[in-house]
Amino acid sequence: MPRDAAEAVTLQHRLRHRVVSDAPLPAPPRLVAGLDVSYESSSAGGRIAGAVVVLHLPDLSIAESVTSIGTCDFPYVPGLLAFREVPILLSALEKLTVTPDVLVCDGYGIAHPRRFGLACFLGVTTGLPAFGVAKTPFVGTFDEVPDERGAFTPLVHEGETVGRALRTQRGVKPVFVSPGHLIDMDDSTGLALRLALRYRLPETTRRADRLSRDALREALSSA
DNA sequence: GCGACAG
DNA sequence: ATCTTGTCGC
Numbered sequence: 734m735p736r737d738a739a740e741a742v743t744l745q746h747r748l749r750h751r752v753v754s755d756a757p758l759p760a761p762p763r764l765v766a767g768l769d770v771s772y773e774s775s776s777a778g779g780r781i782a783g784a785v786v787v788l789h790l791p792d793l794s795i796a797e798s799v800t801s802i803g804t805c806d807f808p809y810v811p812g813l814l815a816f817r818e819v820p821i822l823l824s825a826l827e828k829l830t831v832t833p834d835v836l837v838c839d840g841y842g843i844a845h846p847r848r849f850g851l852a853c854f855l856g857v858t859t860g861l862p863a864f865g866v867a868k869t870p871f872v873g874t875f876d877e878v879p880d881e882r883g884a885f886t887p888l889v890h891e892g893e894t895v896g897r898a899l900r901t902q903r904g905v906k907p908v909f910v911s912p913g914h915l916i917d918m919d920d921s922t923g924l925a926l927r928l929a930l931r932y933r934l935p936e937t938t939r940r941a942d943r944l945s946r947d948a949l950r951e952a953l954s955s956a
Numbered sequence: 957g958c959g960a961c962a963g
Numbered sequence: 964a965t966c967t968t969g970t971c972g973c
Contacts, residue, residue, distance in 0.1 A: 817963075840962045845962080869961095
């Protein structure tokens with residue numbers, strides 16, 4: 734891992750060419766993994782907890798869940814989020830005894846200043862299909878999304894469609910979906926929708942968020 | 957040059 | 964991400 738921002742940007746530029754973001758999934762996914770990270774402090778130096786929850790499709794029952802505790806050694810810089818979260822998430826992924834068919838990341842894929850967001854990084858690193866579902870806008874612009882579940886408008890950045898603003902529930906703000914690696918726009922959108930049957934965010938993200946939060950609380954209190 | 961800026 | 968009160972709605 735890079736030690737500073739300059740090295741990180743260089744690494745992103747070197748790896749971005751390995752990204753495949755226009756291919757459909759090789760087969761219908763059976764196991765989908767949600768990943769998330771919780772922080773003790775907003776800045777670097779504090780403890781962090783990474784969590785991965787694998788769900789069965791289509792029933793969304795839990796297949797396996799793992800966590801990993803560590804320290805945050807990279808500051809938050811827009812565009813460099815992956816360098817904060819990838820290490821802890823990889824250590825958690827190593828504990829899995831099952832191999833997910835796709836990773837659902839908390840953040841962006843190719844909808845990124847250098848087309849290499851967190852989902853691209855995790856996908857290229859693990860060799861697994863990965864896409865991102867973000868809660869707030871980052872790069873690009875989009876037209877208002879019709880207030881209907883499943884409706885979406887393209888997220889455009891520098892003339893390219895890099896993702897979609899997707900309404901997962903009527904009456905709630907849209908989420909932002911973008912392919913990361915070995916998956917395309919349609920499969921990413923379809924999966925996000927299948928995972929967000931009741932709430933705004935995919936069930937994978939919600940479960941991983943809770944698990945990482947619980948794991949961090951536990952780590953901070955016991956030791 | 958001035959803001960905006962995933963989590 | 965995280966820190967937090969009250970409030971609207973099913």
